[in-house]
Amino acid sequence: MALVIDAHNHLGIRPGARQTGADLVAKIDAVGVDKAVMFPFVEGNFTNDPIKEAFDQFPDRLIPFCAVNPWQPDAADEVRRCVVDWGFKGLKLHPTINGFHLSDPALVDPLFQVADELGIAVIVHGASDLLNSPPEFDIMAKRFPNVPLLMAHMGFFWSVDQAIAFAKENPNLYLETSRAPIFEIQTAVRELGPEKVIWGTDSPFVDYEWEFKKMERATDDADGYAAIVGGNIERILKL
């Protein structure tokens, strides 16, 4: 049986929301989710220390990704430190909150170079504003064809069709389903096949009962469903 893995979860505190590693594990325990990818909220000052602490506490349940602000001069070093010293599996970027274009060569290429070299995945907020629109992902997927790149929110709302088109064109570009409605997810699965679609919830902003109802309707194919809710990210991260 493939694992059930939630590929998008935040730890930390921000106005209106907070979540610890223990909170997250309690949530996934209650609904039969095996593992959860976790990274920090990136509003304001943040560090990757809480991710390390949660990983130390729950190494079999939580999958650590670092987050960095590319404007910080030590951002690439921080990614390297998290992966090499701490065993992190990926990198999260948020172009809108931290204020950069995903395809900005000076700011972002050094981070993708580290990802390429160390063999980790990159997940990026992809909710179709100018800083993180699907063409920005297309540029990066082509510039770094060996880096698995996940578009969180799959271009929702206005750019889902573009997101699907670019994911079709780029073998390393995947669409992650958090916050996206079921019609758009069904379309992505039909157009791309289930192996390019990855389930994530964006917890703590999650209602798992709703999430499972949604994802059960993503495809009629049992193997496809298993791939979407865990198998794909398990393969990409070599878990």
Ligand SMILES: [Zn+2]
């Ligand atoms: Zn998120």
